[in-house]
Amino acid sequence: MLAVLRLSHRVFRDKRISTHLALTARAFGADEFYYTGEHDSHLEESVERMCNEWGGNTKVEHIESPWGFIEQWKNSGGTIVHLTMYGIDLTDKLFELKQKEKLLIVVGGVKVPGAIYELTDYNIAIGNQPHSEVAALGIFLDQISDSKARKKRFENAKNVITPSEDGKKMEKIE
Amino acid sequence: MLAVLRLSHRVFRDKRISTHLALTARAFGADEFYYTGEHDSHLEESVERMCNEWGGNTKVEHIESPWGFIEQWKNSGGTIVHLTMYGIDLTDKLFELKQKEKLLIVVGGVKVPGAIYELTDYNIAIGNQPHSEVAALGIFLDQISDSKARKKRFENAKNVITPSEDGKKMEKIE
Numbered sequence: 001m002l003a004v005l006r007l008s009h010r011v012f013r014d015k016r017i018s019t020h021l022a023l024t025a026r027a028f029g030a031d032e033f034y035y036t037g038e039h040d041s042h043l044e045e046s047v048e049r050m051c052n053e054w055g056g057n058t059k060v061e062h063i064e065s066p067w068g069f070i071e072q073w074k075n076s077g078g079t080i081v082h083l084t085m086y087g088i089d090l091t092d093k094l095f096e097l098k099q100k101e102k103l104l105i106v107v108g109g110v111k112v113p114g115a116i117y118e119l120t121d122y123n124i125a126i127g128n129q130p131h132s133e134v135a136a137l138g139i140f141l142d143q144i145s146d147s148k149a150r151k152k153r154f155e156n157a158k159n160v161i162t163p164s165e166d167g168k169k170m171e172k173i174e
Numbered sequence: 175m176l177a178v179l180r181l182s183h184r185v186f187r188d189k190r191i192s193t194h195l196a197l198t199a200r201a202f203g204a205d206e207f208y209y210t211g212e213h214d215s216h217l218e219e220s221v222e223r224m225c226n227e228w229g230g231n232t233k234v235e236h237i238e239s240p241w242g243f244i245e246q247w248k249n250s251g252g253t254i255v256h257l258t259m260y261g262i263d264l265t266d267k268l269f270e271l272k273q274k275e276k277l278l279i280v281v282g283g284v285k286v287p288g289a290i291y292e293l294t295d296y297n298i299a300i301g302n303q304p305h306s307e308v309a310a311l312g313i314f315l316d317q318i319s320d321s322k323a324r325k326k327r328f329e330n331a332k333n334v335i336t337p338s339e340d341g342k343k344m345e346k347i348e
Contacts, residue, residue: 016191020306027305054303086335086342091321117341126316127324128335129228131201132194135312138305142313143321147265150301161260161302167291168260 001078001102002030004137007066007116008109009037020134021107022047026058028141028149030105033060034069037109055154070104070119078102080120083136084112087123090143097122097144105140107133175252175276176204178311181240181290182283183211194308195281196221200232202315202323204279207234208243211283229328244278244293252276254294257310258286261297264317271296271318279314281307 004025009018018040022033026047033047039062047060063069070080079100090097097103106120117123126136141149162169178199183192192214196207200221207221213236221234237243244254253274264271271277280294291297300310315323336343 013190016187017194020191020308023305024309027301027303027309050304086338086344088337088339089324091324114341123339123341125335125337126312127201127326128337129201129326129328130224131197132308132312134194134306134308135198135201138300138309139312139316142300142316147317150263150265152301152303154303161299163262163299163302164260165262165297167288167297170260 003032003034003104004030005066005069005104005106006033006035006109007037007106007112009035009040009043010109011038011040014109015040015043017134018043019046021137022058022060023050024134024138024141026050026056028138029145029152030058030141033058034063036063036066053159055157066106066116070106073104076102078104079122080104080106081122081124081140082106082108082116082120083126083133083140084108084117084123085125085128085130086117087125089128090124090126090140093122093124094143105137107137177206177208177278178204179240179243179278179280180207180209180283181211181280181286183209183214183217184283185212185214185216188283189214189217191308192217193220195311196232196234197224198308198312198315200224200230202312203319203326204232204315207232208237210237210240227331227333229331240280240290244280247278250276252278253296254278254280255296255298255314256280256282256290256294257300257307257314258282258291258297259299259302259304260291261299263302264298264300264314267296267298268317279311281311
């Protein structure tokens, strides 16, 4: 069980970044994508449309506040990982994290409250340089699955790519 | 020698995605970041500002057209990798790509021309699902360096993070 929680989404400023986060979550096998901040039906529809075309059924849901949600995850035996450039490098905790069966990955938005660092079980950095929460999430999910998540096959896909060395090969299934 | 070329940047629509691409390129050790499409001084200033604060001096440059630029890279012994969900999975070419000394990574924008698939030496997928060029670039650069690029130290950094399990530890160097 793998879920992602994106904090403090802003409809205007973050729409593409949050959509990239949700699609990365889906592509690498996350079952659920939650977000706090402003409610955004376009974000939800983008992911739904992607699932219709490319398969799977990643759930996307807006939640009002992260606090009760994170507590609930903890109480149900889940492990909470916060991705932050201030954390311990993933390499140092990778083996430990691979053993976890229920993971919630928290991805910051603008100004993450200090309590998030304390509430979560791990503060994990993908390097200690500022870059991108999308790159961080992608690398985390790729590493945690030993790059196997990339090979995931999605149920009910209408579009299926055949990998190609020099062009686009896609089958449309009606 | 590692460079990234982002195709078809649009100032309004792509500003945050292209900035995330450039910062990801910088954080994982790319020396140069080029882009085609609309010229964007904000994008260039963002990366410059980041280098001032966090060190290094990743060059960012707008180029008019990708064609001559790619040819020139080829002629000078460089290898061109195009990241695309239609390509061959990175796993299958990783060993081969690690041997290359001069790499240009091409990252698509909206509607990549077919000739790009033919001109580049490799069309590489980070999974064959639609997700994010930022996640794809991050995973590519992380894998190609065996996750060592993340540990890169930047010269002349004013901000230096000490990795922490439960908060933010950053030194300001004047």
